[in-house]
Amino acid sequence: MTIRLDETHDAKRQSWVASANGHTDFPIQNLPLGVFSVRGDTPRGGVAIGDEVFDLKAACDAKLFSGDAEKAARAAYASTLNELMALGAGPRATLRKQLSALLAADTSESSRAQPLAAKLLHKVTDCTLHLPAKIGAFTDFFAGITHAENGGKRRGSNPPLNENYRYVPVAYHSRASTVRPTGVAVRRPYGQRLAGNDKLPTFGPCLKMDFELEFGVWVGNGNAWGEPIPINKAGEHIYGYCMLNDWSARDIQRWESAPLGPFLSKNFGTTISPWMVTPEALAPFRIAQPARPQGDPKPLDYLWDNTDQREGALDLDIEVLIHTEGMRAKSMPPQRISVSNTRHLYWTVAQMVAHHTCGGCNLEPGDIFGSGTISGPTPENYGSIAELSFDGTRDIPLASGEIRRWVEDGDDIILRAHGRRDGYAAIGFGDCCARMVAGKGV
């Protein structure tokens, strides 16, 4: 779906919210949607702007919106945004336009909003950020081709990439009930694994804890069961994006996965950034699908769309940082251990939607996809610690003097994403951050 750039993308547009104009993930060109509460009150829909959360209900009560934007803002009164998401792309775009006008410096609209600032804005530090939607289903794709190749090498496959990879946007169903937003610690799972050189499994805490650098895709309006979404309509069903850490217990995964894929090794917890960054906000960072390597097949017809090829990929800088207990004790900042870019994905989000539904599976508002781990071509670009440490065989030295081969208890893992393009305001996703903590046995 082509999204036209308009005045909401104007890099010169400033906001009367001062913190939106400096160094922030959330300038007025971003306006991501989420769910917040203030000091324990009822969770409801909001929009990130600088260091503040804009309260959609308060704005509605003050009659700041009209038409479809009002309809959208009313749908965001709830403690989850599924109802808003079901409205689809149109009301979201209208809401963005009116929000941008209300929050811009020196517009006639802003003169209606700015006097109400005390009611409309909450310091994000006073807010709790919740999951933006009740997640119906979580599907994890495998669209990072370098990660797939590195995994095949670890498994000893030759060639490392399965025969189907260049044809099928491979995916598996994962667990929705254990997805949590930024800031919620994740417990190290216990499970069956082969420890050391053991030939027989033992039950105990995961010994090879990993993160995965992925982005998440929120589904808006769904499709009817049995009615595939053609690829040229796929964009209408995408509601927003987030960053997603698909925590992975590699030792459990290795032992349990034959023949039906990962289960407990993935379902103990997944961390996402709490803001839904909209397709409108990402429009400046769309790029052509990177050329496939010579000899790779053209996608089958149901996965091929000229518009999608021309602008269906995303150019977002993404990174992983670690903040260990040792670093925190020394008041050191988090350390970057991987830097990659979403352009390294082999499949576009539209291709994921078309594939997911081609057999009739229905998507629902609030479903979420993971992209798969987005590793780039060189070791600095690897998006999981299994790749960075070559399956735990090499030390990753940290500035604190510590080393890592796997994630340890007390480590914060932080994923970040930024869109940067000359002539456009840079935007960010906000941190996707969680601490790994000790688990408990049965």
Place this chain on the structure above:
Amino acid sequence: MTIRLDETHDAKRQSWVASANGHTDFPIQNLPLGVFSVRGDTPRGGVAIGDEVFDLKAACDAKLFSGDAEKAARAAYASTLNELMALGAGPRATLRKQLSALLAADTSESSRAQPLAAKLLHKVTDCTLHLPAKIGAFTDFFAGITHAENGGKRRGSNPPLNENYRYVPVAYHSRASTVRPTGVAVRRPYGQRLAGNDKLPTFGPCLKMDFELEFGVWVGNGNAWGEPIPINKAGEHIYGYCMLNDWSARDIQRWESAPLGPFLSKNFGTTISPWMVTPEALAPFRIAQPARPQGDPKPLDYLWDNTDQREGALDLDIEVLIHTEGMRAKSMPPQRISVSNTRHLYWTVAQMVAHHTCGGCNLEPGDIFGSGTISGPTPENYGSIAELSFDGTRDIPLASGEIRRWVEDGDDIILRAHGRRDGYAAIGFGDCCARMVAGKGV
């Protein structure tokens, strides 16, 4: 969890509902829970009794219940039973006792109910039966060891069973949004597959459609995230059972599954029988876990419980019938093509619950498990057409003169289950039946 046999299991107990006393899946000893509507009115909770549906709301309005049973019946006013299921085992057992007394012939309780029969009972033929719960997550296990072995043989694995099988209750997450109750036709999916001897995939309708003979397990009260359910508490979380046809597109599955397991080959549709048969109703059919073959390992501690070993398996006769368009044209009845028994499962339901949660994954009321295909040791016991036709290489002759190697459009596939034990009333699950119909491309 041990469930004591009591007067509700008394084989001599008859009902004043005449159709409950003859040949029926639903005698007074069964009393399964479900959701029904009558001629388009609001769906609500009910209980199957003979050829009738007992209306829990009408009974509540008439003040027929007291205490926990009233609480349970009120929770069943909704169009899904998730709220009831969250109450757990206690209120369900109390409801059963009061229902049994109200529906029994010649009790003081029945004299309060029988005069209200016109309000309390609806002919099942006037009712639509819905999914009994909003399904949060659908997990499919792989606990039928013969099916697992036969699958390994088809894939050319040697030995056919993966090394982990006798240790891990293998499972994968499947798709909740496409589970449908009995009577809803399922569309044949389109997808990528290698047709005939093709080396490259093409997109088209599934050429190898299969059914899978499974039972389903409904989760009642859940567990907190990060808090495993010990195996000796697992029974408290099981709310009921159904039959489950995990339709499988074998050609799509073969091509897509490496390395993360089945996805589109399973997520286009799953059919379940609409009644939740309770653990209380199944208590007479509990048996000891069948002895493992010599040399098989003892399950790890978190999967081992003496009570579960003694009575955690189920002795239910299960079968698959096919009713083709050809049979229907000749007014022939459905033909049985497989007969098996739930005692062929390698893992108990309690072991499934303990395994699913051992790493901290939380279950929620309304989650459903599939058992995995329950094939028995001989070809007559095979629970999928892939096994019955030896991967489509042998004809399955039908009484209508037709043959099958895979499921064809227009075929009704019917799963049935019955508990039969000397001295106890036989009970059934009701049909799990759906027709395979032509799908549509993109």
